[in-house]
Structure formats: C-alpha cells, structure tokens
Amino acid sequence: MLVAxxxxxxxxxxxxxxxxxxxxxxxxxxxxxxxxKSTVLNxxxxxxxxxxxxxxxxxxxxxxxxxxxxxxxEDRRIGYVLxxxxxxxxxxxxxxxxxxxxxRGVPKxxxxxxxxxxxxxxxxxxxxxxxxxxxxxxxRQRVALARALxxxxxxxxxxxxxxxxxxxxxxxxxxxxxxxxxxxGIPAVIVTHALRDALELGDRIAVIEEGRITAxxxxxxxxxxxxxxxxANFFCSCVHGVREGESQG
Amino acid sequence: xxxxxxxxxxxxxxxxxxxxxxxxxxDIPVILPPAVAxxxxxxxxxxxxxxxxxxxxxxxxVAYTTLAVVLAQVFVASPxxxxxxxxxxxxxDRSLEDAARTLGASPVRTFARITMPLAAGGLVSGAVMTxxxxxxxxxxxxxxxxxxxxxxxxMPLAIYTAxxxxxxxxxxxxxxxxxISFGVITGVRYAVRx
Numbered sequence: 001m002l003v004a005x006x007x008x009x010x011x012x013x014x015x016x017x018x019x020x021x022x023x024x025x026x027x028x029x030x031x032x033x034x035x036x037k038s039t040v041l042n043x044x045x046x047x048x049x050x051x052x053x054x055x056x057x058x059x060x061x062x063x064x065x066x067x068x069x070x071x072x073x074e075d076r077r078i079g080y081v082l083x084x085x086x087x088x089x090x091x092x093x094x095x096x097x098x099x100x101x102x103x104r105g106v107p108k109x110x111x112x113x114x115x116x117x118x119x120x121x122x123x124x125x126x127x128x129x130x131x132x133x134x135x136x137x138x139x140r141q142r143v144a145l146a147r148a149l150x151x152x153x154x155x156x157x158x159x160x161x162x163x164x165x166x167x168x169x170x171x172x173x174x175x176x177x178x179x180x181x182x183x184x185g186i187p188a189v190i191v192t193h194a195l196r197d198a199l200e201l202g203d204r205i206a207v208i209e210e211g212r213i214t215a216x217x218x219x220x221x222x223x224x225x226x227x228x229x230x231x232a233n234f235f236c237s238c239v240h241g242v243r244e245g246e247s248q249g
Numbered sequence: 250x251x252x253x254x255x256x257x258x259x260x261x262x263x264x265x266x267x268x269x270x271x272x273x274x275x276d277i278p279v280i281l282p283p284a285v286a287x288x289x290x291x292x293x294x295x296x297x298x299x300x301x302x303x304x305x306x307x308x309x310x311v312a313y314t315t316l317a318v319v320l321a322q323v324f325v326a327s328p329x330x331x332x333x334x335x336x337x338x339x340x341x342d343r344s345l346e347d348a349a350r351t352l353g354a355s356p357v358r359t360f361a362r363i364t365m366p367l368a369a370g371g372l373v374s375g376a377v378m379t380x381x382x383x384x385x386x387x388x389x390x391x392x393x394x395x396x397x398x399x400x401x402x403x404m405p406l407a408i409y410t411a412x413x414x415x416x417x418x419x420x421x422x423x424x425x426x427x428x429i430s431f432g433v434i435t436g437v438r439y440a441v442r443x
Contacts, residue, residue: 073351075353078351082344099362
C-alpha cells in the first residue's frame with residue numbers, strides 16, 4: 001500500500017496532492033504535458049524531494065518532513081520504468097536486468113540466474129546477450145519491466161510506458177503490461193497522457209492539472225458526462241472516439 | 250586527471266553558488282597567451298613570488314626546475330581536459346543515473362558503473378588531447394622553467410635551441426614530435442570510436 005501526501009513548489013505552480021494505492025491496484029495519473037505527472041513519480045521514487053508531506057510504502061516511511069526522514073532512492077525498493085526506458089547502453093540485456101540485483105548485494109551467480117529467469121518469463125531470453133540498442137520498442141519495454149520487477153519491489157512506477165511504441169506494439173504491450181502488474185500483486189502508478197492507456201490499464205484514474213488532482217475515480221466515473229469540466233475539455237472528442245470504438249468492437 | 254575529473258563531474262552535475270567563477274578561472278589559461286601564463290607562474294612561484302617566497306623559506310625552489318616544467322604544462326593544458334571531461338559527463342543521460350539509483354545502486358556505484366563507463370571515451374580523448382597540448386607547450390615553459398638542457402628543456406625548446414646552430418638536429422627532433430602527434434591523434438580517434 002502506497003500513501004503519499006506531497007507538496008512541492010515548482011516554477012509555475014505548487015504541486016499539492018494526495019494519492020493512495022492498494023496492493024495489486026493500478027492508479028493512472030493522466031494530464032497534459034507539464035501538469036506535474038512525472039514529478040509525482042520522481043517524488044515517490046526519491047529522485048526529487050517534496051517540500052512538505054509524507055510518503056509511506058508497505059508500512060515503511062520513505063519521506064516525512066515532520067521527522068525529517070528522507071530515504072535515498074536505492075533504499076526505497078521501488079521499481080521505476082522511466083520514460084524511454086533508460087536502459088544502460090553499455091551493458092547487455094542480461095546485464096541490465098542483473099544490475100539491480102548486484103547493486104543490492106545478490107551474489108553474481110544467483111543474480112545472473114534470476115535475471116535469466118525473468119527474461120524467460122518476459123519472452124526475451126533469446127536477446128539476453130544483445131545490447132539494448134539492437135532491440136525493438138516492445139522488446140526494450142519488456143527489458144525495462146524485467147529490470148524493474150526482478151528485484152521484487154514493493155511498488156511499480158511507470159512513466160509513459162507505451163508512448164514510444166507504434167500502434168500495433170502498443171496494443172499488445174498494453175495487455176502484457178496489465179497482466180504483468182496483476183501478477184506482481186503490488187501497487188502500481190502509471191503516468192500517461194493517452195486516454196486509452198489510462199482506461200485499459202487503470203483500476204483508478206486521477207486527472208492532474210497544474211499539480212493538483214482535479215478528478216479521480218474508476219474509468220467509468222471519469223468518463224461519466226459532466227463529471228468534471230476539465231476532464232470534458234481535456235478528453236474532448238477522444239472520449240467519444242474511444243466509446244464508439246468500444247461499442248463497435 | 251585526478252583533480253580534473255572530480256571538478257568536471259561536479260561542475261557538470263551540481264549547480265552550486267560560484268560555479269560560474271570556477272568555470273571562468275578554469276578557462277583563463279586557455280585565453281591567456283602562454284608567455285603571460287609563464288610570467289604569472291613566475292610571479293606566483295618564483296623565488297620572490299607571492300607563494301614562492303614562502304616556499305623558498307622552506308627550502309623549496311620551484312622556478313627553473315623540472316617541477317616548474319610540470320606546473321607550466323598542467324597550468325596551460327589542464328583546462329582542455331576539464332572542459333572535455335565536463336562535456337563528456339554532461340552527455341551522459343541523467344535518466345540512466347536515475348534508473349541506476351532506483352535499482353538500488355549507491356551514488357558511488359552509479360558513478361563507477363554507469364557514469365564513468367559512458368563518459369570514458371570522452372575522458373580518454375580529453376586526456377590524450379591534453380597530453381598533446383602539454384607536449385607542444387613552449388611559451389609558459391621557457392618563461393617559468395627556463396631552457397636548461399637535461400633539466401627543463403622540453404622537445405619544443407630543444408628544437409628551438411638546436412635550430413640556432415644545427416638545422417638537421419632540429420628537423421630530426423621535429424620528425425619525432427610529428428610521429429608522436431600522429432600517434433596521439435590515432436589514439437584519440439580509436440578511443441572516440443570505442
């Protein structure tokens with residue numbers, strides 16, 4: 001369970017929000033570019049620090065301005081799939097996946113074994129020795145997911161996980177991603193600006209506007225006409241597009 | 250390299266108060282004519298210089314010694330390494346370092362396993378180019394270290410000296426320098442390609 005209450009002064013506005021995500025639940029943060037979505041992930045991951053608030057994960061305090069607790073990113077046990085995956089170009093695919101295990105003190109042999117097992121589960125074992133640059137978009141995403149999940153994190157953060165993929169791969173990966181998160185059974189927070197991704201991946205969706213959550217609920221709640229004027233403006237015609245697509249399909 | 254690498258990494262990654270001043274100070278030897286740089290070093294470390302007078306009391310003479318040659322070359326050439334190293338560190342995608350941290354790597358491990366290997370090509374080529382600049386140093390060396398055969402005479406100074414009487418000798422020395430320079434450039438191209 002992740003509970004985060006965060007306030008952070010940014011250049012143009014103050015980010016001020018509260019999120020709670022249960023085990024096995026996926027929260028999707030959706031909003032326009034610059035709304036503060038990625039900042040939320042960076043704050044939770046420990047790459048940035050809130051000015052005030054607290055973050056707890058599975059009963060552990062990651063950040064608390066009251067007690068001045070600030071856990072560094074490496075001690076937070078969070079799997080973070082960054083935008084564009086941030087795969088290490090100078091390491092093989094297997095090296096990328098084993099990196100987190102080795103960093104956490106797992107012996108080399110065991111780390112390689114676990115990395116190979118995870119690559120097998122992700123269906124990319126054949127590419128274990130390839131450099132990440134030689135992979136397709138979908139394969140790169142699988143590597144990034146494998147790398148984040150192999151350390152058994154308490155939380156999964158994904159920043160625009162499908163943005164870099166072409167349409168066909170996106171459809172496949174959306175399903176795979178959802179299955180993967182379900183299997184991991186941990187809370188997940190996904191950032192996206194694509195409505196379809198939000199609707200298909202999220203158990204709950206929160207709309208972020210200038211650092212504040214202006215609407216939240218299940219995908220049905222969010223799509224209900226008149227639920228939120230910003231939502232209506234933000235989604236505009238695409239809402240109808242998706243619904244028409246669903247009814248036809 | 251031992252001093253320049255940390256300075257360039259800090260300047261590339263940390264926005265601290267006074268970074269602009271440090272950057273300017275690093276750039277000064279590049280802009281300064283070498284003769285002026287040599288004179289400045291002499292004023293600082295010469296027997297009656299600002300620091301040299303104190304060193305002299307302790308029995309340490311810097312000017313016109315082999316140490317002066319090293320100091321002159323470091324002073325004139327090190328900015329080339331620091332600038333190149335900084336550019337190499339800045340070219341390393343920050344998100345890779347972020348990813349490493351979230352995967353459980355300490356800042357030191359992140360630097361050693363992610364930042365350094367990715368910046369290594371640039372650091373090596375920077376070091377080699379700096380070596381080449383130091384190799385060709387003339388003005389600051391002759392001003393600060395003199396031209397004492399067997400002690401402070403560098404290759405360019407030896408070429409200059411030999412040219413006064415024996416053109417063939419200076420040509421032979423020049424050929425050796427050309428070969429070394431060619432080797433350096435080949436080395437840089439190889440390092441950069443890797």
